[in-house]
Amino acid sequence: MYCVLRSVPKVCRSTGVLLRCSSVNAGAHFCTSAPPTSPTTTTTNDQQQPTTTTNEQPLPTTTTDGQRTFTLNKMSDEGGRWTKGIKGIKWRKDLTKFRLTCFVSGTAFTGYVINPATSLSWTSFGQSLCVFGGTFLCAAAANTINQVREIPYDSQMGKLDRPLVSGRITIPQAFTHGLLCGVSGVTLLCTTTTYTTAFLGLANIVLYGWLYTSLKRTSVSNTAVGAVVGAIPPVMGWCAGVGMMDVIQNSPGVEWESFGWMLYPAFLFSWQLSHFHALSLMKRESYARAGYAMMAVLYPDSARKVALLHASSQLLLTIPLYYMIAPTALFALPAVAVNSWLLYLAFMLWLKPSRSPSPLFLASLVNLPVVSFALMLGVWYAPI
Numbered sequence: 001m002y003c004v005l006r007s008v009p010k011v012c013r014s015t016g017v018l019l020r021c022s023s024v025n026a027g028a029h030f031c032t033s034a035p036p037t038s039p040t041t042t043t044t045n046d047q048q049q050p051t052t053t054t055n056e057q058p059l060p061t062t063t064t065d066g067q068r069t070f071t072l073n074k075m076s077d078e079g080g081r082w083t084k085g086i087k088g089i090k091w092r093k094d095l096t097k098f099r100l101t102c103f104v105s106g107t108a109f110t111g112y113v114i115n116p117a118t119s120l121s122w123t124s125f126g127q128s129l130c131v132f133g134g135t136f137l138c139a140a141a142a143n144t145i146n147q148v149r150e151i152p153y154d155s156q157m158g159k160l161d162r163p164l165v166s167g168r169i170t171i172p173q174a175f176t177h178g179l180l181c182g183v184s185g186v187t188l189l190c191t192t193t194t195y196t197t198a199f200l201g202l203a204n205i206v207l208y209g210w211l212y213t214s215l216k217r218t219s220v221s222n223t224a225v226g227a228v229v230g231a232i233p234p235v236m237g238w239c240a241g242v243g244m245m246d247v248i249q250n251s252p253g254v255e256w257e258s259f260g261w262m263l264y265p266a267f268l269f270s271w272q273l274s275h276f277h278a279l280s281l282m283k284r285e286s287y288a289r290a291g292y293a294m295m296a297v298l299y300p301d302s303a304r305k306v307a308l309l310h311a312s313s314q315l316l317l318t319i320p321l322y323y324m325i326a327p328t329a330l331f332a333l334p335a336v337a338v339n340s341w342l343l344y345l346a347f348m349l350w351l352k353p354s355r356s357p358s359p360l361f362l363a364s365l366v367n368l369p370v371v372s373f374a375l376m377l378g379v380w381y382a383p384i
Contacts, residue, residue, distance in 0.1 A: 091163040095147060095174060096140035096181070103368075104233050107268055108135040110372040111237025114264065114325055114379045118241045130192035131240045135233050137185025138201035142229075144178030145209030153290040157283075193240035200236045204229055220295040223280070227272035231265040238264075260324040264375065267317045268368075270310035274346060275364035277307040281349075281357040304350045307360065311346035314367070315339040326378025334374040338367045 109132045118124045147154070147164055154165050163169045182205050190198035208229045215222035238261045280287060280296035281303055287294045296303040318335045325331075345360040 091168050092177060094161070095144050095163050095169070095177060097143040097147075101136055101139040101143060104139045104230065105132045105136040106369070107230075107264075107372065108132060108233035108237040108240075110376055111234030111264060112240050113237075113376045115238045115241050115261070124241070127192060127240060128237075130188060131197070131237050134185045134189035134193070134197070134201060135236055137181045137188065138205055139185075139208075139233075141178045141182030141185060142205045142208035144174055144181065145205070146213050148174050148178070149209075149213050153292070156290040157286040189236070189240075196239045197236045200232055200239065204232050204236075207232075216292050216294070218293055220293055220298060222293065223273060223276050223295060226276065227269045230272040231269040234265045234268055235261070260320075263317060263321050263325060267314060267321065267371070270313040270317065271364065271368055273310040274307045274314065274342065275361065275368075277303045278349075278357040278361040278364060282361060301353065304346075304353065308343075308346040308350045311339075311343045311360075315343050321375065322378075326375050328378045328381055330381055331374045331378030335371050338363075338370045342367050 109128055112118060112128045112131045118128075147162060148171060151164050151171075154160075154162050160166060164171065164174055182202075186198050186202050189201050207225070212222055212226045212229055215225055277296060280294045281300065284294075284296050284300065288297045294303075295306065315336070318332070318339055321335070322332050342360070342363050345363050349355050349357055349360050
């Protein structure tokens with residue numbers, strides 16, 4: 001049976017099996033139904049020797065002419081080969097984008113630690129772990145929704161090792177995993193922190209899984225929306241100990257100090273834009289092939305300018321972070337050093353468009369952990 005599809009392989013209505021596809025171009029796939037589960041024997045006119053085919057399918061490959069091919073295997077319930085044991089852990093890790101999710105959860109942990117309402121106690125330590133775990137589960141749910149919705153585009157970008165694209169799991173399995181993560185994360189935050197924190201966790205799932213993912217196909221503003229999503233976890237951490245209104249109304253000092261909670265999320269917002277514009281410039285051809293409306297694809301010069309602008313903002317935000325959150329050299333020295341280096345790389349990328357964005361991208365990966373750790377260290381040792 002042959003057909004032409006404009007999206008990912010689907011289940012054949014007549015046979016109930018997943019379709020095996022080879023990408024012919026960016027918009028169409030010629031599909032054949034996957035072979036039956038039982039071995040079959042075929043013969044040809046040229047060779048009379050029988051050839052036996054099984055249900056085993058090859059891993060995703062690249063053809064000699066550069067066209068992408070991938071295979072979606074029919075899922076078998078015999079032994080749960082794709083869903084149990086080490087392989088089950090592996091696809092869950094890939095589906096949740098484990099490293100990125102840990103990165104996001106770390107900013108929520110930092111937001112909790114730098115809140116003056118929290119203290120160095122076992123109770124606060126336990127609550128901080130709940131903040132990290134709840135944020136992790138919410139981010140895992142959002143990333144799962146994102147991968148479910150972007151299956152055809154991931155295949156066009158060459159992300160053939162992802163669980164859904166490679167056929168290691170089915171969409172219902174991914175949906176169930178994402179639903180469990182989302183419900184568990186919101187419930188954990190609701191029972192161990194505050195309702196505000198739980199609401200922000202739920203809002204982030206919706207913003208990332210639906211709004212941001214949809215805008216990637218239609219508007220260059222998607223990166224800015226994604227930056228807002230990335231700035232919410234530290235707000236979740238700050239609000240975990242006390243409610244948002246309590247944070248604003250009960251902060252000591254003059255009125256402008258009441259908004260100190262906004263500084264670290266604002267830094268995260270700028271970091272997201274400098275980081276992801278560098279990343280999108282690196283993968284510009286892949287994003288263009290998949291049809292994403294990225295600024296780096298449509299307006300690469302503007303992407304470099306925005307990265308430079310927000311690298312500058314990161315350095316400037318170091319000043320109020322020093323005076324209002326961590327007034328100590330333990331924070332100021334490393335923060336100024338890494339932000340100055342990031343600004344230099346962003347400036348050189350803007351000055352010389354032919355320059356590779358990789359140094360800026362790698363520097364951003366170092367920048368956020370250093371600033372976050374220095375900020376927590378500065379809060380702990382500020383009296384010294």
